[in-house]
Amino acid sequence: MKLAGQERPAYFLYRSLWYALDWLFPPTCGGCNRPGLRWCKPCQERLARITGPICSRCGEPQTELRFANPSADLLCVDCRSHPPEYQAIRSYAVFHGPLREALHRLKYQRDIGIGEALSKHLIELYNDLKWQIDLVSPIPLSPKRARERGYNQSGLLARPLAYAVQKPYQPGALLRPRETRTQVGLSAIERKQNVEGAFTANADKVKGKVVLVIDDVMTTGSTISACAQALRKAGASAVYGLTLARAMQQADADHQPTISS
Ligand SMILES: [Zn+2]
Ligand SMILES: [Zn+2]
Numbered sequence: 230m231k232l233a234g235q236e237r238p239a240y241f242l243y244r245s246l247w248y249a250l251d252w253l254f255p256p257t258c259g260g261c262n263r264p265g266l267r268w269c270k271p272c273q274e275r276l277a278r279i280t281g282p283i284c285s286r287c288g289e290p291q292t293e294l295r296f297a298n299p300s301a302d303l304l305c306v307d308c309r310s311h312p313p314e315y316q317a318i319r320s321y322a323v324f325h326g327p328l329r330e331a332l333h334r335l336k337y338q339r340d341i342g343i344g345e346a347l348s349k350h351l352i353e354l355y356n357d358l359k360w361q362i363d364l365v366s367p368i369p370l371s372p373k374r375a376r377e378r379g380y381n382q383s384g385l386l387a388r389p390l391a392y393a394v395q396k397p398y399q400p401g402a403l404l405r406p407r408e409t410r411t412q413v414g415l416s417a418i419e420r421k422q423n424v425e426g427a428f429t430a431n432a433d434k435v436k437g438k439v440v441l442v443i444d445d446v447m448t449t450g451s452t453i454s455a456c457a458q459a460l461r462k463a464g465a466s467a468v469y470g471l472t473l474a475r476a477m478q479q480a481d482a483d484h485q486p487t488i489s490s
Contacts, residue, residue, distance in 0.1 A: 240392035247345045259334045259343035260327025268346035272327035276350075279320055279475060284308055287450050288319045290477070313450070314457035315442075315468040319358060320475035321350045324446050328474050332445050336382045344385025351386055351443065351471055352393045360469050363438040365391035366402040368452060369428070373408050386473060387443035396441070402434045403442070403456055412448065420451040428459040436464035447472040 247267075257264050260272030282291050284305035291305055322328055331347060334340040367383035375381060384400055391398035409427045412420050442456050453470040460468050 237393060237395060239395075240389065243389055243392050244345065247342055250342060256342055258327075259331030259340055259346065261330070266346075267342045268331060272331070275327050276321070277323040277325065279322060283319075286313055286315070286317055288317065288475070313454055314461055315453060315470055317360075318447060318450055318453055318470035318472065319354060320447055320472045321354050322474055324474035324476040332382075332474060335385065336445065339379075341380055341382075341385055344382065345389050347473055348386045348389040348393075351390050351473055355390060355394055355441075355471060360441065361439060362396060362441040362469060364397045364399045364402060364434070365394075365441045365443060366399050368442060368444045368456060369400070369403050369405040371405045371408040383444050386445060390443060390471075399434050402431055402440060403459065404429050404431065412452070417449045417451070420449050421454070424452050424455040426455070428456050430456075430459040430463035430465065432463040435460055437466055439467045439469070440465045442468060442470045444470065444472045446474045446476060448476040 251267065255264060256267045258266055258269040258272055260275075261269060263269050263271075279288070279290060282303055283289060284291055285302045286308040287305060289305055291303065324332070328347075331343050335343045335347070365387050367381055367387040369375075369383075370378065370381050381400070387400075388398050405428055407427060409423050412423060415423060440460050442453055442460075444453060447453065447470070450470075453468075453472075457468040457470070
């Protein structure tokens, strides 16, 4: 009989470290503030999973009427007219409720233990997708932002995922040499312009490799697109993206049938 973690020692050690910290510093839930766990069961049960039909490239939920040919690969209007630089992006759940709260705490309130707790959803999503990847990279922060915050929230999701799926974790694969203003409150076009050329990739690490990029929230996909562009320019053979949450403008209205809660 194999002991738990024997096959994935790095993941086992990483999780053990966080459980030890929980014992020393009893946590509260990132979604509802209930004491006991970093991410409680009732909050997990309230997640609105993103389910099909979705665009095979950008992962955006679609109403079936928009597909010209139902037997073809499901492609949204945008991906058909402007094929993205990445192969595909998928997100676990809609950015609202307890998930929104937990990601806010992870990103802005230094509640870094939530990263490991939330990463299990990304691991589940990755395991379902069966993508063949060579390395895992978080979306980087600019050096200025990294200094101010002291940690990269995407890295706190990406590292345990890399350990769990036994692929190299490469935080230096992507670099963000210049600071960009926050994407919050910008239109789709402004978002695209804001991150255009913001990233570079390290050819020594990514040349000929299939790279999985991890982010906390996706809104229009412009950040992952800009990363994919830099990675492809540096010789990466393909780029995939996974995000924990996806901001949906009309999550409460016409997308409702495509979202299960
Ligand atoms: Zn909770
Ligand atoms: Zn699409």
